[in-house]
Amino acid sequence: MVPTRCREGKCGLGPPGPARYDAPSEAGLKNQSLSTLLIVGGQWGDEGKGKVVDLLAGGFDAVVRYNGGHNAGHTVRFAERHFALHLVPSGIVHERSRCYMAAGMVVDPTALATEIDHLAEGGVEIGDRLMLSPRTTILLPTHRALDLAREGARGATAIGTTGRGIGPAYQDLAQRRALRADSLRDVERFASAARTIMSDHNDELAAMFSAERVDLDAALAELTTVARRLGPMVGDVGAALLGHRGRGETILFEGAQGVLLDILHGTYPYVTSSSCLPGFAATSCGVSVRLLGPVVGVMKAYVTRVGGGPFPSELTGPEGDQLRERGNEYGTTTGRPRRCGWFDAVAGRYAVQVAGLDAVALMKLDVLDGLDTIRVVTGYELPDGGMLETLPSDLELLARVRPVTMDLPGWSAPTVGVTDEAGLPAAARAYLEFLERCLGVPIVLVSTGPRREETMLRGDSPLTGQLADRIAEGVASP
Ligand code: IMP
Numbered sequence: 088m089v090p091t092r093c094r095e096g097k098c099g100l101g102p103p104g105p106a107r108y109d110a111p112s113e114a115g116l117k118n119q120s121l122s123t124l125l126i127v128g129g130q131w132g133d134e135g136k137g138k139v140v141d142l143l144a145g146g147f148d149a150v151v152r153y154n155g156g157h158n159a160g161h162t163v164r165f166a167e168r169h170f171a172l173h174l175v176p177s178g179i180v181h182e183r184s185r186c187y188m189a190a191g192m193v194v195d196p197t198a199l200a201t202e203i204d205h206l207a208e209g210g211v212e213i214g215d216r217l218m219l220s221p222r223t224t225i226l227l228p229t230h231r232a233l234d235l236a237r238e239g240a241r242g243a244t245a246i247g248t249t250g251r252g253i254g255p256a257y258q259d260l261a262q263r264r265a266l267r268a269d270s271l272r273d274v275e276r277f278a279s280a281a282r283t284i285m286s287d288h289n290d291e292l293a294a295m296f297s298a299e300r301v302d303l304d305a306a307l308a309e310l311t312t313v314a315r316r317l318g319p320m321v322g323d324v325g326a327a328l329l330g331h332r333g334r335g336e337t338i339l340f341e342g343a344q345g346v347l348l349d350i351l352h353g354t355y356p357y358v359t360s361s362s363c364l365p366g367f368a369a370t371s372c373g374v375s376v377r378l379l380g381p382v383v384g385v386m387k388a389y390v391t392r393v394g395g396g397p398f399p400s401e402l403t404g405p406e407g408d409q410l411r412e413r414g415n416e417y418g419t420t421t422g423r424p425r426r427c428g429w430f431d432a433v434a435g436r437y438a439v440q441v442a443g444l445d446a447v448a449l450m451k452l453d454v455l456d457g458l459d460t461i462r463v464v465t466g467y468e469l470p471d472g473g474m475l476e477t478l479p480s481d482l483e484l485l486a487r488v489r490p491v492t493m494d495l496p497g498w499s500a501p502t503v504g505v506t507d508e509a510g511l512p513a514a515a516r517a518y519l520e521f522l523e524r525c526l527g528v529p530i531v532l533v534s535t536g537p538r539r540e541e542t543m544l545r546g547d548s549p550l551t552g553q554l555a556d557r558i559a560e561g562v563a564s565p
Contacts, residue, residue, distance in 0.1 A: 357396025
């Protein structure tokens with residue numbers, strides 16, 4: 088879609104209006120030590136949450152995953168090795184962290200056992216540091232088969248799922264026929280219930296999609312083996328989290344996917360099947376929303392998305408290819424090339440609003456090094472000339488909008504590895520300030536490379552200092 092240039096000066100979005108929260112946490116944060124923190128994706132996933140959580144996790148006593156399943160992929164580093172984690176919270180590589188998988192997740196037992204094995208091979212001892220809620224939904228091999236069959240049948244309107252079975256597993260949960268992790272504690276009961284559900288799935292695969300049935304005996308042989316291993320990990324996550332707080336310990340909530348993939352507030356139906364918003368962390372863990380703490384939204388300095396669905400700032404030509412190559416934009420979970428585009432301030436501000444972001448962590452600034460001009464989408468123009476300043480719920484409308492863009496000067500000096508704002512080229516600093524004005528919240532952390540050290544904390548927000556304290560504490564602890 089041909090963009091229209093922004094006609095107004097500045098960011099074109101106008102001042103953050105009544106739709107935005109009135110800087111909710113700024114005052115509250117001032118005297119508060121950071122006992123809990125929530126990290127959430129602010130775009131369509133893959134924003135770099137893994138690096139942010141990895142950076143912070145060592146400074147928290149507990150780390151919690153609360154949504155999605157092994158559709159997510161976070162890369163963490165331990166003893167110079169990299170691990171692609173899909174289910175286990177990123178804190179696991181820090182000896183001090185206890186890790187929790189909450190009820191709102193869907194967990195493939197085989198994928199979880201494999202991940203635990205990989206960690207052990209790499210020297211990460213899990214011991215009793217991982218707990219799985221008994222209310223977590225079990226994702227079965229037939230969920231995966233159904234996901235693939237449904238996507239195949241959708242043809243051109245396919246969602247572009249990760250093919251992991253996430254949608255069908257959440258569907259069983261909503262239909263009140265899901266197998267839950269409490270069943271892992273009684274392997275015979277687990278096997279019998281799993282056979283019944285998978286048998287129904289097989290009938291659906293055959294009748295609706297003429298697809299091959301999953302071999303139930305083989306599937307159950309594997310599932311019962313892993314059920315024996317995972318059963319002892321099942322425990323009361325909510326009570327454990329309250330225990331941490333009771334002892335004055337700290338908790339990090341680690342969101343998967345991103346606000347724009349949220350089942351209710353994302354670009355439905357091109358979304359995942361769980362809630363990706365911060366409030367779901369409380370629901371999923373079974374704790375008060377007051378436990379959650381400030382929310383940091385992770386966004387890239389540009390935007391990517393995998394799978395189908397509208398993407399107003401997408402660059403489909405060589406500029407998009409250039410961003411993909413420079414940013415190595417290929418999926419951690421599926422290896423699929425990601426669609427790339429300019430930073431979309433309309434979608435960004437929507438994310439700030441619906442997720443109540445207190446601050447933003449901006450990732451991959453260095454990928455923009457060397458570009459003459461950097462564009463930001465600051466508005467959506469309707470076919471009749473009217474303007475939208477927020478993400479519409481109607482996807483047909485979203486597909487027809489023309490992005491209004493603002494051109495900003497690029498920079499030639501590299502930002503790779505810069506850890507101090509004064510060391511950034513003036514144009515890069517101006518870019519950060521422009522995005523802050525558009526989003527209406529501070530950018531407290533900027534990533535200038537894949538390594539932990541290639542990170543800068545910036546600004547005078549109270550959160551900046553609190554994040555610095557947590558990171559320092561993590562460095563000091565094992
Ligand atoms: P599902 O979650 O596998 O059902 O996929 C639904 C949509 O969410 C697809 O567009 C996926 O590409 C996208 N999605 C799911 N998980 C992730 C993720 O961790 N990062 C980025 N996109 C994701």
